[in-house]
Amino acid sequence: MSQLELRSIRKTYPGVAEETLKGIDIDIASGEFLILVGPSGCGKSTLMNTIAGLETITNGSIVLDGKDISTMEPKDRDIAMVFQSYALYPTMSVRENIAFGLKIRGLPKHEIDQEVERVADLLQISQLLNKKPANLSGGQQQRVAMGRALARRPRIYLFDEPLSNLDAKLRVEMRTEIKKLHQRLKTTIVYVTHDQIEAMTLADRIAVLKDGELQQLGTPKEVYDRPENLFVAGFMGSPAMSFVPVTVEQGEGGLEAEVRGNDGRAVKLPVPEFLVDRVGKKVILGIRPEHITQPQDQKNEQTLVAKGEFTIEVTEPTGPDVIALIQLNDTNVHCRIDPEHPVTWGETAELMFDMKKVVFFDPDTEKRIAPH
Amino acid sequence: MTDVVRTGFRPSRVAIYGVLLLAALVYMIPLFIMLVTSFKTPMDIRTGNLMALPADWTTIGWTKAWSEACTGVECNGISGYFWNSFKMTVPAVLISTLLGAFNGYVLSKWKFKGSDLFFGMLLFGCFVPFQVVLLPMAATLGQLGLANTTTGLVLVHVIYGVAFTTLFFRNYYVAIPDALIKAARLDGAGFFTIFFRILLPMSTPIFMVSLIWQFTQIWNDFLFGVVFASGDSQPITVALNNLVNTSTGVKEYNVDMAAAMIAALPTLVVYIVAGKYFIRGLTAGSVKG
Amino acid sequence: MEHIQRRPVRVARAPSRLLDGLQRWLPKLVVAPTFVLIGVGIYGYMLWTGVLSFTSSSFLPVYDFVGFDQYAKLMTNDRWLTASVNLGIFGGLFILSCLLIGVVLAIFLDQKIRQEGAIRTIYLYPMALSMIVTGTVWKWILNPSLGLEKLMHDWGWTSFSFDWLVNSDMAIYTIVMAAVWQASGFVMALFLAGLRGVDSSIIRAARVDGASLPLIYWKIILPSLRPVFFSAVMVLAHIAIKSFDLVMAMTAGGPGYSTDLPAVFMYAHTFTRGQMGLGSASAMLMLGAILALIVPYLYSELREKRHD
Numbered sequence: 018m019s020q021l022e023l024r025s026i027r028k029t030y031p032g033v034a035e036e037t038l039k040g041i042d043i044d045i046a047s048g049e050f051l052i053l054v055g056p057s058g059c060g061k062s063t064l065m066n067t068i069a070g071l072e073t074i075t076n077g078s079i080v081l082d083g084k085d086i087s088t089m090e091p092k093d094r095d096i097a098m099v100f101q102s103y104a105l106y107p108t109m110s111v112r113e114n115i116a117f118g119l120k121i122r123g124l125p126k127h128e129i130d131q132e133v134e135r136v137a138d139l140l141q142i143s144q145l146l147n148k149k150p151a152n153l154s155g156g157q158q159q160r161v162a163m164g165r166a167l168a169r170r171p172r173i174y175l176f177d178e179p180l181s182n183l184d185a186k187l188r189v190e191m192r193t194e195i196k197k198l199h200q201r202l203k204t205t206i207v208y209v210t211h212d213q214i215e216a217m218t219l220a221d222r223i224a225v226l227k228d229g230e231l232q233q234l235g236t237p238k239e240v241y242d243r244p245e246n247l248f249v250a251g252f253m254g255s256p257a258m259s260f261v262p263v264t265v266e267q268g269e270g271g272l273e274a275e276v277r278g279n280d281g282r283a284v285k286l287p288v289p290e291f292l293v294d295r296v297g298k299k300v301i302l303g304i305r306p307e308h309i310t311q312p313q314d315q316k317n318e319q320t321l322v323a324k325g326e327f328t329i330e331v332t333e334p335t336g337p338d339v340i341a342l343i344q345l346n347d348t349n350v351h352c353r354i355d356p357e358h359p360v361t362w363g364e365t366a367e368l369m370f371d372m373k374k375v376v377f378f379d380p381d382t383e384k385r386i387a388p389h
Numbered sequence: 390m391t392d393v394v395r396t397g398f399r400p401s402r403v404a405i406y407g408v409l410l411l412a413a414l415v416y417m418i419p420l421f422i423m424l425v426t427s428f429k430t431p432m433d434i435r436t437g438n439l440m441a442l443p444a445d446w447t448t449i450g451w452t453k454a455w456s457e458a459c460t461g462v463e464c465n466g467i468s469g470y471f472w473n474s475f476k477m478t479v480p481a482v483l484i485s486t487l488l489g490a491f492n493g494y495v496l497s498k499w500k501f502k503g504s505d506l507f508f509g510m511l512l513f514g515c516f517v518p519f520q521v522v523l524l525p526m527a528a529t530l531g532q533l534g535l536a537n538t539t540t541g542l543v544l545v546h547v548i549y550g551v552a553f554t555t556l557f558f559r560n561y562y563v564a565i566p567d568a569l570i571k572a573a574r575l576d577g578a579g580f581f582t583i584f585f586r587i588l589l590p591m592s593t594p595i596f597m598v599s600l601i602w603q604f605t606q607i608w609n610d611f612l613f614g615v616v617f618a619s620g621d622s623q624p625i626t627v628a629l630n631n632l633v634n635t636s637t638g639v640k641e642y643n644v645d646m647a648a649a650m651i652a653a654l655p656t657l658v659v660y661i662v663a664g665k666y667f668i669r670g671l672t673a674g675s676v677k678g
Numbered sequence: 679m680e681h682i683q684r685r686p687v688r689v690a691r692a693p694s695r696l697l698d699g700l701q702r703w704l705p706k707l708v709v710a711p712t713f714v715l716i717g718v719g720i721y722g723y724m725l726w727t728g729v730l731s732f733t734s735s736s737f738l739p740v741y742d743f744v745g746f747d748q749y750a751k752l753m754t755n756d757r758w759l760t761a762s763v764n765l766g767i768f769g770g771l772f773i774l775s776c777l778l779i780g781v782v783l784a785i786f787l788d789q790k791i792r793q794e795g796a797i798r799t800i801y802l803y804p805m806a807l808s809m810i811v812t813g814t815v816w817k818w819i820l821n822p823s824l825g826l827e828k829l830m831h832d833w834g835w836t837s838f839s840f841d842w843l844v845n846s847d848m849a850i851y852t853i854v855m856a857a858v859w860q861a862s863g864f865v866m867a868l869f870l871a872g873l874r875g876v877d878s879s880i881i882r883a884a885r886v887d888g889a890s891l892p893l894i895y896w897k898i899i900l901p902s903l904r905p906v907f908f909s910a911v912m913v914l915a916h917i918a919i920k921s922f923d924l925v926m927a928m929t930a931g932g933p934g935y936s937t938d939l940p941a942v943f944m945y946a947h948t949f950t951r952g953q954m955g956l957g958s959a960s961a962m963l964m965l966g967a968i969l970a971l972i973v974p975y976l977y978s979e980l981r982e983k984r985h986d
Contacts, residue, residue, distance in 0.1 A: 071571050090701075091576040104568035108590035117586075118576030165576075405786045412783055413800045419815050426818065437830040439825060491708050499705035507713065514720045518920050520944045520961035520967055524730065524954060525723035528739070546717040551712050552897065558847075578705045587686050609808030611923040612941075616949060626810045630927055633814050642818055653811045660806035664799055667806065671864060 018205045019082045019172035021045040021068070021257045023090045027076035028063060028229075037063050040077070049202040054216040055226035056252070059207045064226070065175055068095050068207060071351060092121075097166035101178040105150040105165075107170040112146040115164045134165040140199075152385030156187050163198075176208040180215065192218060213253045217241065225249045242374060246384040250303050250376065256340055259350040261302040262380070274302060276325075276345040286370050291388035292377060300386065301378040304370075306340060309352035311360075312369045321372040326365045343368070427451060427646035434642050450643030452576070454490035454651060456645050460623075460631040469621070469650050474608055474655075476539050477624055481546035482603040488547070489554025489599055490592065495586055498570050499560035508559065514552040522549075523616050530617060539622045542614065546607045552607075554599045557670065561595040562588065571612065601663050602670035605656045625652045694986045705845065724965065731962045735954035748959035758960065761938040764850050765967075768857070768939065769918035775858045776914055777907070780865025784897060787866070798870070801863035808865050810862070814926025816856035817843065846936035849929055853937055857924055861917060872906035873899065915971055920963060940964050 021043070028038040038060050045051045053061040065071040068079060070091035080089045086094050097118075105114050110134055119129045137143040140160040150158055159179060163285050166174055176195075180188045188377055195220055199206060216223050217237045225232040225240060225248075233245045244250035250258050263274035268285060272292055277283040292300065331342040332354075339354040341362075352368060360366040377386045422439050427450045429443040437444070457468035496508050504533060527536070535541030563587070573583045614624040623631075629652045633645045660667055681969035734744045752758045783801060787794055804812065819825050822841045830838035842848035876899055884894050925931060931946070933939040940960060948957030 069571075070573060071574065091571075091574045092579075097574065098572065098575050100568045100572060102566055102568050104566065104572040106569065106573070107586055108587075117573075117578075121577040121582065165572075169576075186582075393833075402789070405789055406791070407799055409783070409786050409791065413797055414777075414864065416800050416804060416859070419819060422819060423815050434824060438829040439819060440829060441832075468941050488712055492984075495705040501705055504705075505757075507709065510716060510721070511712075513972075514716055516968055516972055517720055517724065518941070518964045519959070519967045520941055521727045522720060522723035523945075523961070524739075524861065524958060525725075525726040526719070526946055527959050532727070548715045551715065552720075555712070580701055580708075583722060604847055605806055609810075610858070611808065611810050611926065612945075615926075616945070626808050626923075629814065630810050633817070633927070634930060642821075645814060647812045649811050653807050656806045657803065660803055661799075664802070664806075668802065671805065671867060 018047040018203060019207065020047045021078040021079070021173055021207070023064075023075040024080065026064065026067060026074050026079070028060075028067060028072070030074045037229050038067070038074075041226075041229075041231050043224055043231065045205060045207065048205055050199050050206045050208065050219060050221045051224060052208045052210060052216045052220035052222075053224050053226060054210055054213055054252075055232075057211065058228075059226040060229040061211075062177060063227050063229075065098075065177055065207065065209050067097055068173070069098050069175055095169075095172045096175060096323060097169045097171040097173075098175040098177060099159075099162045099166050099179045101181050103150070103162040103179075103182075105158055105161055107150055109168050110147050110149055111142065111153070111164075114150070114161055115168045118165065118169050132168045136168045139167065140164050148293075155183050156191060157193060159183065163195075172205065173207045174204055178208060178209055178211065180210070181212075186261055195219060214255065217253065218265075223253075225252060225281075242376075243387075244303075244376065244386065245385055247301070247303075247378050250378070250385070254305055256306050256351045258303045258305045259345075259348060260378070261304065261345045262299055263302045263346065263347045263349060264299050265297065267290050268294050272296065274300075276302075278327045279344040280328050280365075281348070281363070282326055282328075284323055284370070286323050287321050287372055288375075288377070289321070289372075289388065291296070292386065295386070299380055301380050303376040303378060303385075304350065305374070306351040306353040306374055308371045309343075309350065309356050310360040310369050310371070315371060316371065319371075319373075323370045323372070324367060325370070328365050328366050329360050329362050332362045334361060341366070406540075411475050422647050423649060427643055427650055429643050431639070433644060434453070450641070450647035451651075453641070453644045454632070454648035458632050458648060459635060459637060460628045460639075461635060466600050467625055467628045467632060467651060470623050470625045473539060473622060473653060474624040474626070477542045477546070477622075478604060478607045481543045481550065481607050482600055484543070485547045485550035485603055486596065486599045488551045489556075489558045489586070490596070492551070492555040492588075493558025493560075493562050494588060497557045498567070498583075498588075499580065508555075511552045511555050514549075515556065519549065519612060523612075525614060537618050537620060537622050539618075542618055542622065542624070545617055545618050546610070549613075550603055550607065554603060557595055557599050558592075561592070565591065594669075597663060597666040598670045601659055601666045604659060605667065608656050628652075705883075722876055727958045727961050728956060730958035733955050733958075735958070737952040737954070739954060744955075748955045749963075751956060752959055752963065755956075757935045757938055758940075758943055760935055761940050761943045764937065764939055765918065767850055768854055768921070769915060771851070771854045772857050772861070772918050773911060773914045775863045777853070777910060779858065779862040780910070780976040781869050781900070783862070784869035784873055787870055798867070801866050803863070804860040805864050807860065809923035810927045812856055812860050812886045813924045816859070817928045820855075821895065822854050843929065844933055846933045849933060849937045853921075853925060853928060856928060857917075857921065860924075861914065865914070868906055868910050869903065872903045876902060912971065912975060916968065919971075940967075 023041055023043045026041040027036060029036045041064060043051070048364070053064060055061050059378050067074045070089060070093075074087060078085050080086070081094065106117065109117065110247075115133050115136055116129045118130050119132060124132075130358070133146070134143070134365075137146055137338065140163060142157065142160050142164060145153060145157060145161070146192060153161065161268075162179070179195075180191050189224050192215060199219075202321075208219065220237055222234060222236055223240050224234045226249050233240055233249045240249060241253055243252065247260065251260070261276060261288075263276060265288060266273055266275065266285075268287075270287070272288045272290060273285040274288050275285050292375065312324055327343045329341045329343060333340040333342075334356060337356070339356050339360065341352045341360055343350050343352060354360055378384065379386055418440075425440070425442060426434065428446050428448065429437070430445060430447055430449065432443050453465060455468045457464060458466050459468060460470070493510075496504055528546075530541045533541075535544065545611065569587065570583060570658045573587055578586065608624075609622070609626065609627040611630065615625040615630070618624065629648050632648050729741070730739060731748055732744060732746070733740055733742055734747065787797065791797065820840065820843045822844050825840075827838060827840040830840070842852050876907050880898060880902075881894060886900055889897075920941060922945065925937055925939050925942050929937040931942045941964065944957050944964065946959045947960065949954040
């Protein structure tokens with residue numbers, strides 16, 4: 018499989034003042050599943066189009082297996098793409114759709130047939146080979162689109178939001194399929210999505226983009242647990258991380274920060290020692306819903322754990338959890354409560370704060386404060 | 390809209406159907422009169438009236454119109470000119486449609502710097518009154534040795550038809566997702582391969598629209614016919630006008646009407662057989678304004 | 679773990695600089711013939727006619743420069759003035775009648791009519807006819823001695839008289855009748871399509887609010903069809919300005935030149951009366967009229983787009 022290096026990719030559209038891509042550097046290892054994720058307009062689709070050669074770059078270079086392909090035509094780059102709308106040729110059968118690229122490349126007929134069979138087997142679409150795209154369901158069309166890419170055995174696979182047009186249930190099914198395929202074939206994949214759950218579940222590494230700039234490049238765990246800035250922290254995870262403005266204070270047993278509910282109840286949360294040079298200053302506390310739960314006995318003796326009573330404003334039962342909304346320092350904060358531990362909105366409940374995985378951000382730079 | 394309206398309230402519905410039927414009559418009556426008159430004898434016409442059925446049905450009007458009527462100097466009927474119109478219309482329709490298809494393809498999927506300006510030029514060309522090009526065109530045809538020839542007429546109709554056909558195809562291809570073209574490019578297909586293997590198979594509806602629209606426009610044209618052709622290469626519209634408006638001797642209205650029917654039949658038949666494409670052409674061109 | 683067997687990359691051709699360059703030029707090459715045809719055939723010729731309009735050409739083109747002489751002559755030419763006034767009368771009546779009839783028919787047809795398709799086909803077939811055919815038929819129908827008048831007499835209205843076709847004051851209205859007969863179906867088709875595209879949820883909201891159907895049409899639906907109105911007016915005005923075939927078939931501009939229209943004037947003076955310069959000037963004025971129509975329309979369209 019192939020490795021891809023994106024070096025300082027810049028793109029400006031003619032007539033547009035701001036750059037669409039502002040210098041993207043990403044190295045993709047052979048066999049890696051890299052996901053580009055970000056909100057609409059962040060440039061992820063543009064970046065993908067430049068890798069494919071469907072759009073030009075203003076600056077920088079794209080290097081595939083050591084060869085600079087920045088100016089090569091799409092057909093010469095040996096890259097295959099699966100589109101959000103599948104882009105199947107409507108007047109051709111599934112077989113002809115898959116075979117099209119091979120035919121153009123002049124493969125002999127029996128080899129083409131072999132490839133089509135292989136791919137159809139792999140994706141379990143053998144029974145659809147003679148049908149036209151209009152007669153297929155969304156999921157089936159998806160597979161055919163993937164089959165078309167697989168048949169070409171390219172160096173790199175590009176997936177442009179391939180699951181966005183599917184309904185929720187089908188999306189989850191296809192996600193698993195794609196993951197299994199990747200595990201089996203170990204192909205190098207660059208995948209674009211705006212769905213951060215998809216990104217977390219499928220990626221080897223995630224590249225978070227915003228306004229044409231790379232915000233963070235890391236494994237799902239790195240991006241989730243140690244987000245580099247406010248944007249990444251707020252983007253990954255659902256329900257999102259809550260950002261509570263707090264002031265670091267010197268307390269009796271160590272550093273602490275006070276959070277106060279709208280009803281006046283407060284609790285002093287223990288914070289890690291590396292924030293010592295911020296005593297007296299404001300920082301932004303980033304806390305995820307799973308860090309605020311009902312009291313758990315086994316955590317009672319742990320450091321960096323605190324308990325407090327707060328008024329529950331809204332409860333949203335999701336089945337496996339109850340998401341409760343509280344106010345801390347005038348900020349909406351979500352908590353995850355075990356459904357067996359009943360809480361009622363409008364009443365107070367005792368909550369446990371696990372501060373071990375909580376992160377802190379500088380309010381001015383919006384970057385995460387890291388331990389030195 | 391129609392799903393919201395209840396079909397209740399009797400009196401107003403009677404009124405609505407009444408108006409609609411009346412309108413239908415108004416549209417149909419001239420055709421009826423044309424047909425009925427064409428099957429009468431001149432005597433019958435003088436003694437009867439517009440709407441009366443023929444006392445004796447006869448095809449003499451038709452045979453005279455076809456082979457004996459006088460169209461100016463010649464008196465050989467309009468049959469020759471009928472075939473002239475075909476010889477002119479068919480090539481012009483095919484060429485202008487083909488050019489329009491390629492142009493529409495480029496203007497929608499292979500835009501380049503200035504292609505929008507080019508499209509604007511074409512669009513404006515649809516509006517230009519042909520009076521401003523008649524004289525120079527006549528001069529050029531003369532210089533090319535194509536004056537008064539069917540070939541000259543074909544050239545003229547191609548030039549002034551390609552703007553419309555391009556509009557049709559361009560609007561049609563614009564609606565086809567770009568992702569399809571991107572996928573084909575990645576598969577290795579080039580400019581012509583994409584056109585012939587992917588877009589063309591999808592283009593049947595718009596081809597029909599273009600062919601039928603162009604056929605109707607070109608067959609029905611009079612202005613170009615009367616300016617650029619005379620005598621042997623005249624299309625049937627010019628011949629019809631000459632036939633009807635030459636006042637030698639007694640006017641034979643049955644012949645006039647028969648000739649008009651003959652001139653109208655091809656486009657009428659096309660309309661009846663493939664009317665929906667004609668309507669698409671009408672509304673497609675105008676919705677863009 | 680199944681490892682993908684990498685097949686030696688077989689591309690259609692080795693990436694060739696020449697072929698890639700050709701691909702980049704191909705789109706431009708393909709539209710080049712049309713570009714030439716239109717450039718010369720429309721814009722070039724327009725210019726040429728414009729030039730001629732500033733000359734004193736009569737039977738043959740003469741390239742002297744006489745300034746605005748021809749235009750001045752037009753302004754005092756009785757026939758041209760008649761033709762221009764006729765265009766105003768004809769154009770105005772034609773557009774208004776077509777709009778009225780077309781809108782009413784479209785609204786009625788929109789009311790879940792049985793056999794709607796057949797009725798629509800009947801309304802539209804005149805558009806498939808040549809204007810020469812239409813003119814010929816209507817000339818016969820309105821024939822002073824054997825046509826409409828005789829029909830009415832035979833049916834009992836013995837005092838009915840209809841000699842408009844040969845009456846220099848009324849002849850222009852016969853042209854209007856024939857033209858409206860031909861084109862009103864087209865307006866109907868446009869509006870029917872427009873009506874069908876109206877968002878039904880707006881109408882449902884109005885009905886829940888208690889509005890009656892005629893009121894809904896008048897206050898909500900028709901105003902939302904403004905773009906269709908403009909489209910229709912543009913196309914109808916265009917047809918009116920170019921009207922030539924119909925007049926030639928029905929009256930040849932007569933009686934005298936009472937049914938003359940600019941297009942007929944231009945043809946007569948350029949090709950039969952040997953006054954190319956004058957004819958060219960009249961053609962340029964016709965172009966001016968069209969421009970006066972499209973330019974404001976395009977301008978208002980573009981301005982609306984910028985507003986969004």
